[in-house]
Amino acid sequence: MIKRFVYLLSALIAVASCSDMADRPEYHYNDAEYINFGAPELTVESRAPEEALPSGVKKGSTLLSEIAPNTSFGVIGYCRAKYPGTNNETDNSSGNSPWSSKVDNVFPEIFLNQEVKFDGNVCTYSYGSSGAPRKWLSNTDAGGIETSDFKYTFFSYYPFDRFDIENPTSLASRGAPRIKYSMPFNSNDQNAILEQATIPDVMLDAKYNFMRYDGKVAFNYSHVLTALSFTVNNYSGIPGEGGLVGGQRLVVKKIELKGKFWRTVKVDFSSSIVGLDFPDDETYQGTFVIYDNPAGMEIPYNDVNFKPAFADQYILLISGKHVEGGMSYLGDVKVRIEYEFDGTPDYYEVGRPGTFVPTPGTMYQAQLNFVGDAFVLQFVDANNEVWGDGSDTDITFE
Structure with a gap:
């Protein structure tokens, strides 16, 4: 596609x-x-x-x-x-x-x-x-x-x-011109x-x-690229009398985005509909570290005004395409978060939600929401954070 x-x-x-x-x-x-x-x-x-x-x-x-x-x-x-x-x-x-x-x-x-x-x-x-x-x-x-x-x-x-x-x-x-851009990575090691x-x-x-x-x-x-940032929200709760009891302590230790990513985007201006193509054989592998601190960052419970410092730091990526039986949007990637919940160390690892289809020139935020006693990942449009104007x-x- x-x-x-x-x-x-x-x-x-x-x-x-x-x-x-x-x-x-x-x-x-x-x-x-x-x-x-x-x-x-x-x-x-x-x-x-x-x-x-x-x-x-x-x-x-x-x-x-x-x-x-x-x-x-x-x-x-x-x-x-x-x-x-x-x-x-x-x-x-x-x-x-x-x-x-x-x-x-x-x-x-x-x-x-x-x-x-x-x-x-x-x-x-x-x-x-x-x-x-x-x-x-x-x-x-x-x-x-x-x-x-x-x-x-x-x-x-x-x-x-x-x-x-x-x-x-x-x-x-x-x-007409045909030009291409390649990301500044060529690693084959995730x-x-x-x-x-x-x-x-x-x-x-x-x-x-x-x-x-x-x-x-x-x-x-x-x-040309897609911008992606990360945030964490604490909507925790544990079973208690009358249902879930909220306000458990959540401490984030590390967040990573890792896997295989699209490396090249080709642009063809030869028709009235100008196309972007993503060569299947041009990829790179590796890990983007968003946050890494053994001391951790505590995420306050149900605080709509809290914004972790890493939420303002974006990764620019090639949006890519879906290939049946192969790579999909952003690549073959996973988000991994290491954390402590109520004093117990744990981790959560998940791939891109199938409903998330990124487009070039758009800012998104990956929200790691701790709901009940587990994480849920969702991607939301973040273009209220104005990237460009015109x-x-x-x-x-x-």
Whole structure:
């Protein structure tokens, strides 16, 4: 099964919007003549605070609501198409055509894996050896055809160095981009400790049928990965006169997520419904430790205001797919919690509930609820914890 995402986003995303480069006297390239990129207006929002964490709480992945200063993103850009078949000549008249009508024969004449740097204020890049940005196509470039109504399409990926470009590989490559992202792990040992803090928040966006007088190209990014945090609630009770007696002491010693995980997600922009695919043979194994402290953390009884420190630490994962007889969403994984209940050590280990189907770009919380005298695991949507904010991107996850 292939996950899908379609044109016109209205979902949780991270924003990169326009700022006026004219404020920088050394950056004097007119938007009507040069292709310029917008810069973020707000600061980075982190869901993995830099302050010291309580003993035993493992630092999570950093979740971004904006691209970070002093980083860079990549761009692939198109305008005209080649004639169909073996004819390798450029069809200048295709410049006015919308993306959907020329996608099979477009070639990356505008940008091929172009790095754009963001310094915290503006986005800058140098096209080729010119030292300047790339110009929009001129009438001369198009054999005398009027180019003011040419329609350009741009695809962006962030961070720049975290994606592999499978297509295009050269200026001669035809068709829409196919790119992939792989997690920074390749362990085959389920007991290997994996550091969730090393997982980047990777993002994508596309701008279809953009025209030169639309101004700067501003990307509103969509998160590729799924974010998962953990919490523990104490609704304990033991048999007593008149039913269960509540308020028993619950102390958490260790929480882990372990097993086999999806390693790679492939993105194909070649149709109006853009697909995510997850290769079955690209996985990694290991253990993410969420909390580990022999002294333990006491979970107060039925306290709706209590929030364990590890609940704010997220793990970024590939959402994956369901394979009959094989891996499923998130992978072949289990949650394990070691604890003491009323002074007695015990543990609970359970797989992903079959009703839980995660999607990219969504935050979830795994709730380990101690009900009566046993744990129950449930996953809930945690997007009230705002990850990204915006609605001006051209892709969304379905």
